[in-house]
Amino acid sequence: MLERTIQFGAHAYAFLCGDGALDQFSPAIAALSADRFILIADKELPPFIKARTLHAFEEHGKVHLIETAFGEANKHLQTVQHICEQAVAWGADRRTAVVALGGGVAGNVAGMAAALLYRGLPLIHIPTTLMAASDSVLSLKQAVNLRHGKNLVGTYYTPRAVCVELTFLRTLPMREIRSGLCELVKNLLAIKPERIPEFRTLLRPLGPYTDQEMERFIDFCIDAKTEVMRHDPYERNEGLVLEYGHTVGHALELACKGRYSHGECVGFGMRCAAYIAERFGLLSEYEVRLHEDLLRQIGVKVKVSAQQMAEMEAYWLKDNKRGYRQSQPDHIGFVLLNGLGRMNKESGSSITFVPQSLVREAVHAMACSQEAVKAHGHVD
Amino acid sequence: MLERTIQFGAHAYAFLCGDGALDQFSPAIAALSADRFILIADKELPPFIKARTLHAFEEHGKVHLIETAFGEANKHLQTVQHICEQAVAWGADRRTAVVALGGGVAGNVAGMAAALLYRGLPLIHIPTTLMAASDSVLSLKQAVNLRHGKNLVGTYYTPRAVCVELTFLRTLPMREIRSGLCELVKNLLAIKPERIPEFRTLLRPLGPYTDQEMERFIDFCIDAKTEVMRHDPYERNEGLVLEYGHTVGHALELACKGRYSHGECVGFGMRCAAYIAERFGLLSEYEVRLHEDLLRQIGVKVKVSAQQMAEMEAYWLKDNKRGYRQSQPDHIGFVLLNGLGRMNKESGSSITFVPQSLVREAVHAMACSQEAVKAHGHVD
Known part of the structure; x- marks a missing residue:
């Protein structure tokens, strides 16, 4: 217990x-x-x-x-x-x-x-x-x-x-478990990377997981979330790191109209954020690959259609992080990492501005690479 | 200013x-x-x-x-x-x-x-x-x-x-001014009776009031409300006195479907509360009459029909003070005064239980006495 x-x-x-x-x-x-x-x-x-x-x-x-x-x-x-x-x-x-x-x-x-x-x-x-x-x-x-x-x-x-x-x-479908694990992957990448090796030993793309394993997953989350929220209960400062992957994730969630779960969408959003961070020179190729590897290990796959990509634009423009920082035309505010467990700061703000064109490029690239993953039959 | x-x-x-x-x-x-x-x-x-x-x-x-x-x-x-x-x-x-x-x-x-x-x-x-x-x-x-x-x-x-x-x-109809003055009468009777003589010198049933007089009315309210809310910002303890007149008042407001303003209804509710308090031996005849006199001086009159009286019952049963104190069958929780500026406490609670039959009697008595006031043409 x-x-x-x-x-x-x-x-x-x-x-x-x-x-x-x-x-x-x-x-x-x-x-x-x-x-x-x-x-x-x-x-x-x-x-x-x-x-x-x-x-x-x-x-x-x-x-x-x-x-x-x-x-x-x-x-x-x-x-x-x-x-x-x-x-x-x-x-x-x-x-x-x-x-x-x-x-x-x-x-x-x-x-x-x-x-x-x-x-x-x-x-x-x-x-x-x-x-x-x-x-x-x-x-x-x-x-x-x-x-x-x-x-x-x-x-x-x-x-x-x-x-x-x-x-x-115990009666949950594996897809729901994976959705929860996506947020856990987020918490570990963004807050507690030192626990990733231990976490990986528990993962099986097809599951299922024992009660004891579920309890450990939940304990990992408590550990990560209390670390940032102990001094930021309203998630306005260091707690903003919990929004990692959520800008594109929320947009996809709204555009796909229920086809993908919140966690699956956040997983996709993290891959886009990692792609962008690598382009900015904030994350290494290894760190980006770790995102992909973890999501693959928990068995998540997301396919984004051209129409969904188009619809997502309207939604990320209304992302609820708007206003944490004065807006810039044609830029979207992102939570990015500049290393595992480290939130990027830009001019003292936790929000990094990303040109819309780069957001589009990232979404497109991730949609296609996911296709490739699916074609090679890596998951599920 | x-x-x-x-x-x-x-x-x-x-x-x-x-x-x-x-x-x-x-x-x-x-x-x-x-x-x-x-x-x-x-x-x-x-x-x-x-x-x-x-x-x-x-x-x-x-x-x-x-x-x-x-x-x-x-x-x-x-x-x-x-x-x-x-x-x-x-x-x-x-x-x-x-x-x-x-x-x-x-x-x-x-x-x-x-x-x-x-x-x-x-x-x-x-x-x-x-x-x-x-x-x-x-x-x-x-x-x-x-x-x-x-x-x-x-x-x-x-x-x-x-x-x-x-x-x-300045463009407000006199009836709205009177409605505001009803809450002020409530604040003075329940919190600041020592300012009533000063207040009475300003009153004219037909108005109108100068900017300076309006400013003084507002200052009276700030004075009374900050006294109880300084240490009770959520109005759960001593601040409950601000609910004086509101149990019957809210019920009338809902039953009369917009015919009377909030203040007019609270004025009627205070008269009922004073009637009940006198029956409980908590207020003197003089103190009850002061309620009537002040409301008459500001020019308020409320006429309650038999149908409205019947409809009010369902509403006071759902009064939002319910649960401040464990309920009693056939009783309604009231804020009562046991003297000017003094909230009555019953078993340590600011809510005094009143038998439903006595609430009915009070509403009936006040509806009729108001009729008498109107018949004698005292107001407006």
Whole structure:
């Protein structure tokens, strides 16, 4: 059983992870002194996950289950409002706690509802994907999408506790596991390269992974994320490194309309960022190849069509890093590395400006090299 | 010119009020280092107010005007989302500031948009009603309504500065001024009774009031609100006294569907609360009569129909104070006074439970006594 206290600035919360973690979570639930719980669950979850979670909370008070579809297309304020309306109609008041059960989108939408209902109700995360367990619950950021871009509307909100019940993660398709591993690859390349050799010994393109291996993956992420967020809980300074791969990644995610997961898109975005960094003389050929090798080892492949490449342009122009630094015409703000574990600084800013033409070139080059990888049958 | 630094806990912001305040506001705008401004304005405002405000901000950067209807019926998350979508489509980024121009609803909706866009953009309030200038901008609370009740969804967000341009308040109808004065009566009865004699010398049921008198009204409010919020910025403890009159007031506001303003409803709610407090032996006959006298002196009258009384019940059951204290069946949580300037405590809580039957009786008694006032032609 992995037990950690996550400390981001002045914000702290308990993190419990393991086979049977939910059984040992009762004291954390009791500590909320809530007499009612709104359990916000992804309706696609296997029934045993909902039943077991309901059971764990029913010992402590009344539980009202709100089931919703949680795709990127539902990640908007209407869903938050819909949940709040249902919660209040059921009788939620200031003594009610909110429980998020599902992947990253469920966690963010439920997190927004918890932050806004009565100006803040206690929040518990029970993540059911590797991506949520190792990435989105290790952040204070909650957000939903606007038509013009991902995560443009949100707030910072600290959960009271996180419980990762590993038995819930056993039914995940390998593709979701790979998606989570992409963010882990990002964290290791950008923050903790010294742990890459250890990480590589665990990787198998086809999986599957044991509970123990999953627990280690999650622990790697806690290690990397707390290192940068300990002194930057709002991810505005050194924490911006967590956005590595996300400029092109978010654009692809929006352009491909659900064809690729968030992690797969970030993986593609990191390869583009590495290509750009090599062109700027910031990364060596070896360091760029390490990006490719790690993504290949976890079995990720992404194919970008010409039409998607064209559509991505509108999205990266609206990237939500805009404004961290005064904009430059025809340039896009990127998080780049100038070595493994080192974020590049340009004129004192964590955002490096990249000419749009070079972004296009990188996306094109990576789309084609991925084709080559696929043609040679390296992965999956 | 009234110049104050509003200090609520660790949160501080500048407050400027006077004839020509907007002309002297330029340094506060410049201090934001914003290069773009989203000006969110009530579309019902007189054109000169919008023109003059646009002009004041255009000196500092690009300004995008978003005009919307701001009634209680529009005070919901869809309006917030609509504003955010428009702002981003126009090009708002992290270096953009949000300016709220209008009454309390405009300030709250714009405040929510500022709090949520990019997880928080700088916020400036230019209130154009006495109610907004003296009450809603003197709070960190931002909120919108749900179907089941007012202000159930919101957050705490600190503006950077407030500018009350008194020339904008000159065109206000007397009824709006009276609405603002109702909240002021509440603040004086509940927090600063020692200033009531001074306040009464300024009152005339038919108005109008000079700029100087308006400035003094606003200063009374700053004085009262900072006294309780200095150590309770989130209005959860001693600050709960600001909710005086709001349990019945909010219910009436929802039941009367816009017929009465927020202040008029709070005035009615205070009379009900005083009636209840007298029945509990908490207030003397003189203290109750002072409520009536002050409201009569500012010229407020509210007529509640039998149907509205019936509808109010569903709303007070969903009052957003629920959960500050564990609920009791058939009782409603109230903020009551046990003397002028003294909030009643019951079992250590600021919420006093009142049997529903007594709430009904109070509402009925006050609805009838108001009828009597009207029949005798005392007001307006």
